[in-house]
Amino acid sequence: MMKQFDLQSLVRPNIWALKPYSSARDEFTGDKGIFLDANESPFGKKNRYPDPHQRMLKQALSAFRHISAEQIFIGNGSDEVIDLVYRIFCEPEQDRVILCPPTYGMYEVSANIHNVKVISVPLTVDFELQIDRILTHSAKCIFVCSPNNPSGNCLQQVERLLEAFEGIVVVDEAYIDFSNTRSFTELLPRYPNLIVMQTFSKAWALASARVGIAYAGREIIALMDKTKPPYNVSAFNQQEALKALSKPEKYAYRVKVILEQRALLEKGLQQLPVIHRVYPSDANFLLVEVTDANTLYHYLVKEKVIVRNRHSLVRNCLRITVGTPTENRKLLAAIHTYSKEMI
Ligand code: PMP
Numbered sequence: 001m002m003k004q005f006d007l008q009s010l011v012r013p014n015i016w017a018l019k020p021y022s023s024a025r026d027e028f029t030g031d032k033g034i035f036l037d038a039n040e041s042p043f044g045k046k047n048r049y050p051d052p053h054q055r056m057l058k059q060a061l062s063a064f065r066h067i068s069a070e071q072i073f074i075g076n077g078s079d080e081v082i083d084l085v086y087r088i089f090c091e092p093e094q095d096r097v098i099l100c101p102p103t104y105g106m107y108e109v110s111a112n113i114h115n116v117k118v119i120s121v122p123l124t125v126d127f128e129l130q131i132d133r134i135l136t137h138s139a140k141c142i143f144v145c146s147p148n149n150p151s152g153n154c155l156q157q158v159e160r161l162l163e164a165f166e167g168i169v170v171v172d173e174a175y176i177d178f179s180n181t182r183s184f185t186e187l188l189p190r191y192p193n194l195i196v197m198q199t200f201s202k203a204w205a206l207a208s209a210r211v212g213i214a215y216a217g218r219e220i221i222a223l224m225d226k227t228k229p230p231y232n233v234s235a236f237n238q239q240e241a242l243k244a245l246s247k248p249e250k251y252a253y254r255v256k257v258i259l260e261q262r263a264l265l266e267k268g269l270q271q272l273p274v275i276h277r278v279y280p281s282d283a284n285f286l287l288v289e290v291t292d293a294n295t296l297y298h299y300l301v302k303e304k305v306i307v308r309n310r311h312s313l314v315r316n317c318l319r320i321t322v323g324t325p326t327e328n329r330k331l332l333a334a335i336h337t338y339s340k341e342m343i
Contacts, residue, residue: 005192007219010140010168015088020226023052050235053225057238060245061213067185071215073224074241076232078174078199078212081224082106082143085195086114088223089140089168098134098142102127102150102313104172107143127151127279131160138166145172147179150310150319152281154181162191168220170195175283177203177255178262185215192217202284203255204244209237258284262322268332269320274339276316285321293318296338303334 008016024038041047054074062069075081090097092115099107100123111118121134127148134142142165146155152175162169171184173196185196195216201207211233214224244251262281269275269288274296277289290296293311297318300307308319322328 007192007217010089010193011223012088012091015223015227018226021230023049023230025049025052046235048235049231050233050238052230052232054233054238057211057233057241057245060242064245064248065183065185065215067188067215068218070218071188071221073214073216073221073228074233074238075212075214075224075228076237077201077210078172078197078214079106079110080228080232081195081197081212081214082110082170083113084214084224084227085141085143085168085170086110086116087227088220090114090116092116096137096139098137098139100129100134100142100144102148102310103143103145104149104174123148123151127153127155129155129157129161131157131164134161135164141168141170143170143172145174146181146184147173147175147282149175149283150285150287150308150313150317152279152283152285152287154179154282158184159187162187162194165193168193168195170197172197174199174202177251178258178284179282181282188215188217192219195220200241200244203258204241204251205254206240206244209240211237211241257325258322261325261328262286264325265320265322265328265332268328269335272332272335272339274335274342285319287314287317287319289315289317291342292316296335299338300331300334305331305334307331 028037038049040049057074058069058072061072096117096119097111098119098121100121108118119137119139121130124130129144144155144158146158147153148155158171173183176183176198184194188194195214198213200209200211266278266286269278274291275288279287293309293316297307297309310317310319
């Protein structure tokens, strides 16, 4: 359990004092009647604003994850959650955030957008947190990603961070569904400084819908809800997420296929001479070290196989998403041909 936690001392004073916009749909919440309160068109089937509080989606997610609906925030992708963390906690030009590269790039871009200074404490060569170095800095927030993008591993020392760090700890679990490790949401009752992010973009196969999730204590969720734009998630996207949640067996089957394919891809890649190393992965991608990442990347693009060149973050590494069985076979065949041409 962390020592003491004073949420107000971490929140920007203007956000703490913010009186949120009250939408027409806040003032009257029934669904029967003549609605002349929101300046909508009376015509058509898509004429009404969506539920600004995403009640049905939160309820369904609450039942699926066994977390109270009051501890759930729904965003326009988890990228909106990242943006809101800066908006709520970090005073531009004054507050700082700690980031641990190599990791997901939006934490830094969003810091730059908000003019928040980034303190960089890189992961070790094994892609683990340098806790002691992190704790020498004071900052409003730290973002950690577990399983981490692009390395694919789960971070081992997040709980130490939760105990000792005197700011908000955001744990990005975009890839948690592909891992056997337990979600940090289980630790929410013990750590009021914890925000866990998840998304419908990966295992739920809904990247086009842009639905991200944050789990945190009620007070933090209430701050997110009052700071977001009122109708941040469209009715269509809420419905798509609800539809996905109503078919948990489809989600589970797809995750199972991806995990089988990940194992096959890992094995196949390890046999190719231009692949030096395949890092173990808890996610739906593999980080692979190759002889020459730039050359292989461009060769694959020419073959119409697009992977992510991460050479600028991790020397000679490509990040390869696990695709369908056919896609993975084609990828392996393309690298096999490349390997032969290189000899
Ligand atoms: N977090 C991580 C670690 C990611 O890799 C990504 C997308 N690549 C996101 C968040 C963004 O998720 P969303 O689509 O929900 O905005």
